[in-house]
Structure formats: C-alpha cells, structure tokens
Amino acid sequence: xxxxxxxxxxxxxxxxTGVIYAIVxxxxxxxxxxxxxxxxxxxxLAMLGALLTVSLMAWGVNGVVAALAAVIVTACVGAxxxxxxxxxxxxxxxxxxxxxxxxxxxxxxxxxPLFWGTRSYKxxxxxxxxxxLNIGGAVLxxxxxxxxxxxxxxxxxxxxxxxxxxxxxxxxxxxxxxxAARLMGIxxxxxxxxxxxxxxxxxxxxxxxxxxxxxxSFDMGFALGLKGFVAAALGGLTRVHGxxxxxxxxxxxxxxxxxxxxxGYKNAIAYVVLILVLLVxxxxxxxxKIRDKV
Amino acid sequence: xxxGAWKRTERALPLVLLAAMLAGGAVLSRSQLNLINFIxxxxxxxxxxxxxxxxxxxxxxxQAGFMAVxxxxxxxxTTKFGLPPVAGVLLAMVACAVLAxxxxxxxxxxxxxxxxxxxxxxxxxxxxxxxxxxxLTGGPSGMYNIPxxxxxxxxxxxxxxxxxxxxxxxxxxxxxxxxLLRSRTGRALQAIQDGEVAAESVSIDVxxxxxxxxxxxxxxxxxxxxxxxxxxxxxxxxxxxxxxxIELLIxxxxxxxxxxxxxxxxxxxxxxxxxxxxxxxxxxxxQAGSQMVMVFFSIILILIVIFAPxxxxxxxxDLLGQRRKKAV
Numbered sequence: 077x078x079x080x081x082x083x084x085x086x087x088x089x090x091x092x093t094g095v096i097y098a099i100v101x102x103x104x105x106x107x108x109x110x111x112x113x114x115x116x117x118x119x120x121l122a123m124l125g126a127l128l129t130v131s132l133m134a135w136g137v138n139g140v141v142a143a144l145a146a147v148i149v150t151a152c153v154g155a156x157x158x159x160x161x162x163x164x165x166x167x168x169x170x171x172x173x174x175x176x177x178x179x180x181x182x183x184x185x186x187x188x189p190l191f192w193g194t195r196s197y198k199x200x201x202x203x204x205x206x207x208x209l210n211i212g213g214a215v216l217x218x219x220x221x222x223x224x225x226x227x228x229x230x231x232x233x234x235x236x237x238x239x240x241x242x243x244x245x246x247x248x249x250x251x252x253x254x255x256a257a258r259l260m261g262i263x264x265x266x267x268x269x270x271x272x273x274x275x276x277x278x279x280x281x282x283x284x285x286x287x288x289x290x291x292x293s294f295d296m297g298f299a300l301g302l303k304g305f306v307a308a309a310l311g312g313l314t315r316v317h318g319x320x321x322x323x324x325x326x327x328x329x330x331x332x333x334x335x336x337x338x339x340g341y342k343n344a345i346a347y348v349v350l351i352l353v354l355l356v357x358x359x360x361x362x363x364x365k366i367r368d369k370v
Numbered sequence: 371x372x373x374g375a376w377k378r379t380e381r382a383l384p385l386v387l388l389a390a391m392l393a394g395g396a397v398l399s400r401s402q403l404n405l406i407n408f409i410x411x412x413x414x415x416x417x418x419x420x421x422x423x424x425x426x427x428x429x430x431x432x433q434a435g436f437m438a439v440x441x442x443x444x445x446x447x448t449t450k451f452g453l454p455p456v457a458g459v460l461l462a463m464v465a466c467a468v469l470a471x472x473x474x475x476x477x478x479x480x481x482x483x484x485x486x487x488x489x490x491x492x493x494x495x496x497x498x499x500x501x502x503x504x505x506l507t508g509g510p511s512g513m514y515n516i517p518x519x520x521x522x523x524x525x526x527x528x529x530x531x532x533x534x535x536x537x538x539x540x541x542x543x544x545x546x547x548x549x550l551l552r553s554r555t556g557r558a559l560q561a562i563q564d565g566e567v568a569a570e571s572v573s574i575d576v577x578x579x580x581x582x583x584x585x586x587x588x589x590x591x592x593x594x595x596x597x598x599x600x601x602x603x604x605x606x607x608x609x610x611x612x613x614x615x616i617e618l619l620i621x622x623x624x625x626x627x628x629x630x631x632x633x634x635x636x637x638x639x640x641x642x643x644x645x646x647x648x649x650x651x652x653x654x655x656x657q658a659g660s661q662m663v664m665v666f667f668s669i670i671l672i673l674i675v676i677f678a679p680x681x682x683x684x685x686x687x688d689l690l691g692q693r694r695k696k697a698v
Contacts, residue, residue: 113483114483114486114487161672161676164676165675165676165679167679168675168676168679169482170429170481170482170483170486171423171429171482172675172679174429174431174482174483174486175619175623175671175672175675176671176672176675176676178431178616178619178668179668179669179671179672179675180668180672182613182616182661182664182665182668183665183668183669185661186661186662186664186665186668187665189661190655298612302490302491302494305487309487340498340501340502341498341502343494343498344494344495344498344499347491347492347494347495347498348491348495350487350488350491351477351488351491351492351495354480354484354487354488355476355477355479355480355488
C-alpha cells in the first residue's frame with residue numbers, strides 16, 4: 077500500500093467507528109438537552125444491548141427480533157435507573173448525579189460477568205456478504221455498509237421522532253425552554269424518564285452495531301462510552317447533527333493518529349481531544365454558547 | 371455532662387486516640403498492622419479528596435492519576451537515579467504540585483460534569499502514558515525492587531516500623547488540614563461554597579483558592595502514592611486506574627466530604643468491609659470475580675447520595691440530634 081492508500085484506509089475505517097461513536101453520542105445529547113445531566117453509564121448500556129442480543133441469538137431467536145428485544149430491554153433499564161435513583165436524588169446536584177450514574181456503570185459492568193463471563197462474543201448479525209470491498213486500494217469490510225445503513229436509519233427515525241411526533245415535540249420544547257414547556261403541560265418527570273429510556277435504546281443500538289467489528293465483552297462499555305461523550309462534546313452536546321459530525325471526526329482522527337503515529341497511544345487521542353474541546357471550545361463545533369447563569 | 375466538658379473531651383479525644391494507636395502498635399498482629407498501614411496510606415489521599423470535594427466543591431475523577439504520578443516519580447528517582455527514598459517522596463510531592471498548578475488554572479474553569487470528565491480524561495491519559503512508555507515505567511508489567519523507606523538512619527522496612535511512621539504522618543496531616551480550614555483559607559473556601567459570585571464580590575480570589583485546593587489534594591494523593599510504592603515495593607499501572615479514583619470518591623462519601631475525621635472513617639469502613647466482602651461474596655457468587663465488591667460499594671454509594679448526601683457522619687449526627695430533641 078502506498079501512503080495515499082494507507083491514508084484512505086485509515087479514513088474509511090475511522091469513518092465506520094465514527095458513526096458508531098455518533099450513535100453513543102446521540103444518547104448523551106438526548107439526555108443532556110432535556111435534563112442537563114450527563115449520563116456516565118451510557119457505555120455500559122451499549123455493552124448490555126450487545127450482550128443481550130448475543131444471548132438471544134444463541135437461544136435461536138431471529139437476529140432482527142433479538143436486536144429489537146435487546147434495544148427495548150436496555151431502554152427499560154435506562155428508564156428504571158432514572159425512576160429508581162435519578163429522580164429521588166433530584167436535589168443532589170451535578171456531583172450527586174455523576175456519582176449515581178458512575179455507580180450504575182460499575183454495577184452493570186460488575187454484574188455482566190455473572191451472566192456472560194469474561195470472554196468475548198462474536199455476533200453474526202449481518203448476513204454473510206462475501207469478500208471485502210476494495211475502494212481505490214483500501215479494503216473495507218462489507219459490514220461497513222450495514223453499519224452505515226443502520227446509522228442512517230437510526231438518525232432518520234430520531235428525526236421523525238423529534239420533528240413529527242408529539243413526544244418529540246415535547247422533547248424539543250423541554251430542550252429549548254424547560255419552564256415554558258412545563259407551563260404548556262409537559263411534565264418534566266415524564267420527559268426525564270423518556271429521555272433516559274431513549275438513551276438506553278440508542279446505547280443498545282450502538283453496542284449491537286459495533287459488535288460485528290470489535291466483538292462484545294463485559295468490559296467494552298467504558299471506552300465506548302467515553303469516546304461517545306468525546307464525540308458529543310466535539311459536536312456541541314445539544315445538536316443531533318453535531319453528534320454525527322463529532323463522531324465521524326473523532327473516528328477518523330483516532331484511526332489516522334493510531335495508524336500513522338503510534339498504535340499504543342491511540343486510546344489517549346480521544347482523551348486529549350476531549351480536554352482540548354472542553355477548554356478551547358466548550359460549546360463544540362455546532363452548539364450554541366452556554367452562558368453561566370448567576 | 372457539665373457545659374464545657376464535651377468541648378474538653380473533644381479536644382482530648384484525638385490525642386487519646388493517637389496514643390492508643392501508638393500503644394497498639396506493640397500488640398497488633400502483622401496482618402492487622404498491614405491493614406492499618408493501607409488504611410493510613412489511603413487516608414492521606416482521601417484527605418485531599420475531602421478538601422477538594424467537600425470544602426472547595428470541585429469534583430475530580432482523576433485522583434488516582436496523581437497517586438500514580440507520585441508513586442512512579444519516587445520509584446524512578448530511587449531505582450533508576452539512586453536517590454534516597456526521602457528525596458524521592460519529596461520529589462513526588464513536588465512533581466504532583468507542579469502538574470496540578472499547570473493543569474489547575476485551566477481545568478478548574480470547568481464545572482460539575484465537565485470538570486468530572488476532564489479530570490477523568492487526565493487520569494486516563496496518565497494511565498495510557500504509564501502503560502506505553504515502557505523504557506521509563508516498565509509498561510504494563512510495572513516496576514519491582516522499590517527500596518523501603520528510610521529517613522536518616524531510621525529504617526521503615528517492617529510492618530511495625532512503617533505503622534508508626536504512617537500513623538503519625540496521617541495524624542499530622544489531619545491536624546494540618548484542621549488548622550488550614552480554620553484559617554483565612556478555610557473561611558474563603560466556605561464563602562466560595564456558599565456562592566462564587568458573592569465570594570468574588572468581597573474580593574476573594576475564587577480561582578486562586580480552587581487551584582490551591584486542587585494542588586493540595588494532588589500533593590496529598592502524590593504522597594499517598596509514593597508511600598504506597600515504598601510500602602508495597604511494586605507498582606503497575608493497573609493499581610492506579612479509574613476504578614481507584616472512584617474508590618477514593620466512595621471512601622470520602624462514606625465518611626463525609628466536610629469533616630476532619632470523615633476521610634479516615636470512610637477509609638476504615640471501606641477497607642474493613644472490603645476485607646470482609648472479599649471473603650464473603652465469592653461464596654455467594656462463585657462465578658463472579660472481585661468486581662462484585664465494587665457492585666456492593668456502588669449500591670452503597672447510590673444510597674448515600676440519595677439518603678445522606680453529606681456523608682454518613684452528618685446523617686448519623688442528624689438522627690441522634692432528632693432523637694435528642696424528641697427526648698427533650
């Protein structure tokens with residue numbers, strides 16, 4: 077491979093992981109917009125979705141049905157966490173909610189080996205499509221097509237939800253002006269439960285989609301969750317298209333940095349990007365400026 | 371109790387406790403001494419956590435990163451450059467202070483979730499560097515043969531001698547923290563907690579005090595890490611991962627972020643229950659590993675945040691207070 081082909085190869089594989097980061101990022105965006113909370117267990121929800129799908133398929137359930145069921149179950153976990161622990165801690169403030177969602181991520185990661193052990197699982201979700209694609213000398217596994225298609229479908233569904241459905245309208249209303257939304261009869265509590273359920277569903281989708289590429293195991297959640305957050309922060313934390321932009325940028329950046337500079341330090345790239353974004357441009361690439369209120 | 375008697379007891383209590391602990395050093399078994407040594411080492415880091423979280427109101431999810439910087443600085447200084455351990459420990463504290471000053475002014479502009487994520491990322495970056503910079507740090511396999519601590523002619527190479535050293539050191543640091551919080555600095559931090567804008571309007575250097583708390587907490591974490599390195603005589607990156615940062619947070623929340631004895635109490639409760647759970651839980655969940663202990667502590671953490679957000683000490687105090695009022 078010459079340098080140009082290498083560059084293309086890294087960019088394409090970065091693009092694939094990038095759209096997966098984008099789905100995780102969407103989970104943060106939906107919750108943050110409405111509740112102002114950053115959900116530290118987002119990555120573990122992805123792990124849960126992936127491993128549930130693996131188990132269901134191992135019991136002979138059809139792939140699509142298994143994935144849908146896993147998404148629904150994970151959404152219920154998100155909603156349950158919100159109802160049981162986030163809501164009663166309403167007055168605990170940011171520090172309290174950081175600790176609660178962090179604690180949940182440790183609980184989910186700690187309990188997962190009881191059911192799935194510590195081994196890695198394959199997920200043959202996509203039908204075998206034969207040989208990898210060859211684009212200008214760069215090799216692209218056929219799964220990439222599926223991953224892109226699913227991402228586009230998820231984004232489209234989200235857009236339809238946000239712009240064409242009543243709960244979506246309520247979501248946008250709460251995000252743009254929580255008080256006014258409340259005066260219009262939108263219950264903040266219901267919205268909070270709803271967005272946690274939605275973030276659970278999005279997390280599960282991300283986990284299911286990433287598994288054919290990277291395998292699924294109980295400890296896959298932490299890195300995926302943190303990188304998803306980096307993508308969300310890069311995109312501005314409040315916009316759906318920002319999440320996509322942030323995810324793709326991070327994925328490509330990471331692949332290029334890991335491939336061309338140093339593989340071992342690949343994981344640190346996302347963290348450096350995060351610190352730079354938070355410090356230099358905390359409103360992200362697409363977001364509006366967040367001003368402090370006294 | 372006669373008025374004033376309680377105050378006198380309160381003043382005498384720490385001295386009595388310290389005397390009892392020093393006397394206990396002669397009779398405690400080796401495993402008990404070992405456990406207390408770890409408790410004291412972690413109390414030092416958790417003291418810093420209390421200063422930062424409880425008094426300055428800033429969260430850090432990267433505190434284990436500073437412990438790592440402390441541990442690796444003294445290890446590299448003593449094993450690769452042949453410095454005496456005391457110099458290594460002092461160098462470790464200086465390294466943490468320099469790093470915290472450099473990072474503090476930038477990172478502490480962030481608040482709440484964003485500060486948490488930035489410090490989490492800092493801790494992870496330190497973790498990755500320790501694992502990848504194999505020439506300097508030994509990489510994932512860690513560093514061995516760290517000399518035990520010695521000051522002048524005094525050797526602290528046994529459980530008992532290290533016990534005396536670390537118990538006295540921890541007591542002194544607790545005294546330092548108490549005095550610091552009763553000084554101008556303590557009042558300034560209190561004002562910042564009550565309202566940053568209000569504090570600024572009476573010309574309190576809000577950023578300066580936040581950075582001070584951040585630096586002190588980093589130095590304490592670094593000292594704790596350095597003592598750990600000389601005590602255990604082996605370190606690896608795994609010992610300073612994100613889970614350790616969360617463990618420190620759990621310890622401070624169990625005790626109380628806003629109390630002098632809170633950190634020590636939190637660490638004691640944490641280590642004693644961890645010791646017990648590590649024997650007990652595998653019997654109930656044979657297929658699960660050590661992470662069941664963290665599941666247990668995570669549940670405790672959630673309960674604390676919901677029901678006793680200021681920690682267990684004030685919650686117990688409130689309960690007793692209510693009961694006392696009812697009795698009257």
